[in-house]
Amino acid sequence: MTLTIPRLRAKAARGRRRRPLTLVLATAFLVLVAAMGLLAPVLAPHSPDETSLLNALAPPGTEGHWLGTDSTGRDVLSRVMHGARLSLLAPLGVVLLSLVLGTAIGLLAARAGGWVDAVLSRGMDIVFAFPSLLLVILSVAVFGPGLTAPICVLAIAYTPFIGRVVRSVAIQEGARPYLESYRVMGFGELRVTLRHLLPNVLPVIIAQSALSFGYALVDLASLSYLGLGVRPPDADWGSMISQAQSAILQGSPWSGLMPGIAVLLTVVCVNLLGEHLGGSISGKRSEET
């Protein structure tokens, strides 16, 4: 690991000059959004639930309401800030759960081989073939509305994303002599896998997790947009857009466009980061082999 990191950095610096700037901007935006969500109770200019029918559907730039107000006069900026909390936390839960599941299944499949590998790989193929949004909609049909069941189901749906990559990298790494030498030294299989193989698979896991985070954010926001996700009074960006639907049809689109822009920019930035991480890793791999 200590050997590969400087090489990675050198490659990034040498390669494309323009990449770092977009990456810095993307990271800065994500930090800003996370901070906004975290500090929403302190920073938000208004309470997200404070209605004022006299001020309904004010356009962006209105005095006291930078991003305007929605159809019941609630401050859009404050609502976007508060909405960031659930919009970011829920996909984070999905990523963490699928990370644990995917890493465990991927490592187990790679190390056990044989029929264990065959069953696990086939299972991941099957889960992978189903669109995650559909699975999550069906989970609401069974378990009722709320975010807990969707988070668990999405974690299972995204497990193959991590599991497949971990499995293939672990098989590649497992064929290398250093692992065999640890085994010859008498270390147990579990210890070799967790202490020596896992750290080398970690960069791939991180890159894949970033991409999964973007997908999970979109799926959960879609679910809330469809009215099957968060329940009022809780709100995320998806449910804000859903509530703005009739205002959009009446010609005041801003209270819906603002959370839409928040979703779009967050996903673009997360994808940029994930692809850069994934790209530099695959670049490293092709360089070595």
Next chain:
Amino acid sequence: MTMARTFATRLGLRALGAAVTILLASLLVYGSLFLMPGDPVLALTGGRRLTPEQIEALRHAYGFDRSFAQGYLDWAGGVLHLDFGTSLTYQSDVGALITSRLDVSAPLIAYAASLALLFGLGLALLSAVKGGRVNRAMAVVASTATATPPFVSAIVLLAVFAVGLGWFPSTGAGDGGPADRLWHLTLPAIAMALVSFGVLSRVGHAAFTEELRREHVEVARSRGVGGAALITRHVVRNALAPLVTVIGVLLVSLFAGTAVVETAFGLDGVGSLLISSVSRRDFPVVQGIALIAVVLFVIVNTLVDLVLPLVDPRAAAGRKAAP
């Protein structure tokens, strides 16, 4: 082994795999009734007031008065005869209900798929051949399209082209013949196709660029083959294999995308039927749509696996497609 026998073996294995997947999924769809919190019949009725006779009929129809295995077998037997039960909201046959909604969903999916294929592959080819500035512009367009969720593109299209400019209707699927239907489905199809368009243009670009750099293209060029013949015969044909896989995945995701887009544009299709049935807890309809979706996905995936070796004989031989 001869080509024909390899293909027959593959066909048999794939069919077996497909059957196992459908079996597992149908068990899950039936068994999910028992996962519901509380009495499955009460969950099934979703709080509706039913007479004791109706409840008894439901209990019998879903096999709750029998063992799990017997109940499943009876239910699956009905499904095999396309009997998905009766909708609790509409009081009509679930199969007929879904079929009637296909009038909107099928053209919508076909429309969106054509848009994504035409513009995605077109842009991919253009940027791969032109390179330079076109290439960089295409990369930005494609990654933005990929990252735009359908519900966001739907509200932007609604705000700009339906409400703002008034070029397209904002709700409904129209009832004035094919041209009217096409006009009504244009914005929904664009909203649905955007992600697939982005993915296709990126994957297509990568595949075409790789082929353009290969030696056989260089040789063909030096032989004087140029223009359209070079692109269709030497570049596109060899790049088909990775594209077939991606197109399969995209078709499946378009089917799931109908749920969001039909809801956003107020279309009465299968997707919006699924959403309204989930929120009204009309479980027979949800089960019917879920099963049809599973069968569709399995068919698409199996077809992709079977078409792949025809497009790229190297895949049939079990070797990796790219050297």
